[in-house]
Amino acid sequence: MSFGITRSLGKEWDMAINIHVHTTHRQFTNGLQVVAVEGTTVGECLNQLVKQFPGMEKALFAKKDKLLNTIEIYVNHASAYPNELIKPVKDGDEIHLITMLAGG
Amino acid sequence: MLTPSEMERYDRQIMIKEIGEEGQKKLKKSRVVIAGAGGLGSPVALYLTAAGIGMIRMIDHDQVALSNLNRQILHWEEDIGKRKVDSARAKLRNLNSAVEIEAISEIITERNISQLVEGFDVIVDAMDNLPTRYILNRCAIMKRIPFFHGAVNGFEGRVMTILPGETACLRCMHRGPAPEEKFPVIGVAPAVIGSIQATEVIKYLLGIGKLLTNRLLIYDGLQVTFNEFTVHRNPECDHCGCPLV
Numbered sequence: 037m038s039f040g041i042t043r044s045l046g047k048e049w050d051m052a053i054n055i056h057v058h059t060t061h062r063q064f065t066n067g068l069q070v071v072a073v074e075g076t077t078v079g080e081c082l083n084q085l086v087k088q089f090p091g092m093e094k095a096l097f098a099k100k101d102k103l104l105n106t107i108e109i110y111v112n113h114a115s116a117y118p119n120e121l122i123k124p125v126k127d128g129d130e131i132h133l134i135t136m137l138a139g140g
Numbered sequence: 141m142l143t144p145s146e147m148e149r150y151d152r153q154i155m156i157k158e159i160g161e162e163g164q165k166k167l168k169k170s171r172v173v174i175a176g177a178g179g180l181g182s183p184v185a186l187y188l189t190a191a192g193i194g195m196i197r198m199i200d201h202d203q204v205a206l207s208n209l210n211r212q213i214l215h216w217e218e219d220i221g222k223r224k225v226d227s228a229r230a231k232l233r234n235l236n237s238a239v240e241i242e243a244i245s246e247i248i249t250e251r252n253i254s255q256l257v258e259g260f261d262v263i264v265d266a267m268d269n270l271p272t273r274y275i276l277n278r279c280a281i282m283k284r285i286p287f288f289h290g291a292v293n294g295f296e297g298r299v300m301t302i303l304p305g306e307t308a309c310l311r312c313m314h315r316g317p318a319p320e321e322k323f324p325v326i327g328v329a330p331a332v333i334g335s336i337q338a339t340e341v342i343k344y345l346l347g348i349g350k351l352l353t354n355r356l357l358i359y360d361g362l363q364v365t366f367n368e369f370t371v372h373r374n375p376e377c378d379h380c381g382c383p384l385v
Binding site for chain 1 (some may be wrong): 267
């Protein structure tokens with residue numbers, strides 16, 4: 037099964053910020069791998085994601101503005117930790133939402 | 141000095157110009173701790189034993205259970221109920237009797253870890269839980285022993301190599317502890333990740349190639365993708381940040 041679908045904001049790709057959704061979270065995004073949002077910080081972008089897909093709130097946040105310990109955020113393939121939510125982003129940036137793994 | 145038998149056994153890898161006879165001698169002199177004799181520990185131990193590492197210490201307190209056998213390929217049906225380290229040592233000795241395999245059946249704790257890794261060249265993270273990974277990470281940093289991280293879940297896995305005092309550590313990218321829970325996994329995921337960990341160990345011991353330092357490699361077996369992410373050393377990291385290191 038392929039979930040190679042991206043939701044756009046109706047804008048050109050380079051005029052939005054693409055959030056790459058982790059496999060385990062795609063159940064909350066109707067199977068979408070990538071969701072296009074707007075914002076100037078990672079936090080604003082995640083708020084937009086949650087507005088579009090409310091199920092993502094519990095998947096990402098322990099409480100308001102507090103990410104779950106298991107969530108890792110990368111902006112343009114670089115770790116945004118710590119203080120991820122206030123990290124600035126601009127159009128064309130890529131945000132990856134990754135879940136920490138602990139199995140072995 | 142390599143014996144004629146060793147020259148024959150390792151012929152194909154000695155042919156690799158980055159290894160050669162000198163590299164093979166380095167592997168023979170090397171001492172590796174593998175923390176965990178399960179899904180990751182199995183491929184790591186098998187490939188390092190096959191490659192001719194001089195001495196391997198395997199640490200795991202658990203016994204073999206039927207539910208381990210889908211992924212922990214060092215353990216077979218006949219081993220159910222045995223200590224994992226004993227089961228592992230028996231297989232590894234049969235694979236390469238020249239490699240010294242030491243089996244330690246202990247729970248890794250803050251109190252015993254320093255002694256468990258004393259005198260070893262590298263530590264391989266083949267654990268199945270985060271708290272013990274943090275114990276290993278912190279100890280590796282304090283003792284300046286390179287640490288080779290791996291973890292899996294489902295069809296996914298990740299690898300990162302940590303050179304204490306030089307590169308980002310496990311805590312530099314983690315916000316904090318996570319709840320311990322039974323994790324889903326199929327054997328091919330730790331097979332891929334463990335093989336990459338073993339490759340990193342061999343490269344480090346030989347001083348060749350480019351290590352996965354400050355680089356988190358994430359493998360998605362369902363999509364068959366490898367994604368690489370940069371991880372920065374966090375100056376305020378409570379394991380490796382100033383003034384600790």
